[in-house]
């Protein structure tokens with residue numbers, strides 16, 4: 137590759153980081169790394185009405201969680217980046233004024249009442265002309281200067297062609313052509329509060345920051361013709377455009393709350409590891425060779441290749457993310473898992489200390505999909521249990537009498553047990569009993585499982601009983617028999 141690759145992630149702090157945004161950040165970051173280029177973070181916070189400090193902080197927290205660090209920027213907490221557009225307003229204003237001087241843009245003094253009126257008229261007359269009627273485009277520079285000096289509120293509008301069409305080559309989608317008449321004339325580029333519109337600030341910054349590839353969500357595709365007109369007005373060469381496939385739910389609709397978690401912070405609070413998020417989210421719309429799917433961040437920094445991004449919409453598969461998460465959980469050492477699980481135990485009010493967490497790890501490690509699942513799986517070990525439904529005690533096809541019968545068989549075995557070895561021997565003994573009686577193992581073990589854990593689904597039963605202790609096991613079996621006979 138000739139010129140050094142320079143890309144940016146340019147989120148607006150108008151909501152918590154969506155998993156689609158996370159993917160955009162990762163693609164930019166991996167593309168920069170795999171090409172020996174630079175990754176820049178730019179906060180596009182010019183929409184002051186939708187801005188919230190929490191959302192801005194969430195951008196920084198999200199990238200810190202992912203370990204995605206900008207390569208340059210104005211310096212922040214001892215590190216590079218981010219650029220913040222609201223701190224650069226004077227730059228945009230100057231460039232917009234230069235466009236006015238060059239006759240490519242003009243000051244507009246039309247009041248919002250006039251524009252409302254105009255809109256109504258256009259609707260009523262069903263006129264084909266839509267949008268601003270260019271009234272102020274005819275003002276002389278002197279007249280405009282006088283009105284500004286008199287303190288009249290104004291915006292700057294870009295003169296755009298209404299005839300012809302605008303074309304560009306998207307690196308992912310190919311050649312795209314749009315009719316110029318589909319862009320409402322003449323768009324505002326600098327607002328009356330002196331803030332730039334998204335379009336102006338975005339184009340100026342991509343140019344000033346030397347961005348070579350604009351890699352962003354496809355929802356921005358409709359903005360490209362206008363951006364190209366802005367690049368033309370400034371006399372600049374646009375960067376390459378690379379619009380990423382949409383992220384959809386299984387039903388083919390844009391991924392939203394209806395499908396499940398959508399913001400990174402939700403995924404984190406459910407206990408998805410950064411390894412799984414980075415690995416799986418990168419696969420939503422990108423594939424390495426159609427075979428290999430497991431990649432570390434370091435590997436993706438080497439192998440990520442833009443030509444392997446699919447142009448068509450990509451489906452976010454929550455089950456597949458669970459699979460990755462389970463796999464990465466099992467790669468963690470027990471000591472790492474104590475640290476990772478601690479916040480989830482605290483959050484769910486099961487405060488058992490690091491020792492407690494360490495003891496349950498062997499029980500849950502093989503079956504965890506999300507870290508947040510762990511406390512509920514082992515709560516029965518630390519707290520008293522209550523039974524809810526008698527049916528939970530009977531294996532499929534068995535009556536309650538069978539459950540009671542086998543609990544009564546198990547009870548004396550536990551009453552006589554002293555050591556862990558004795559507990560293991562009980563498991564064998566119960567197996568023998570089920571064989572001798574010609575019943576399935578579950579007929580014997582299901583009542584015991586529910587008696588001990590208060591649930592028909594649990595971590596391995598005998599390992600659980602060893603942690604619980606034989607005395608508690610005995611009292612739970614007795615309590616279960618009482619419950620079933622009541």
Ligand code: GLU
Pocket residue numbers: 145146147148180338350351352353356
């Ligand atoms: N600021 C836009 C957003 O919040 C991104 C625009 C771009 O990447 O060009 O999604």
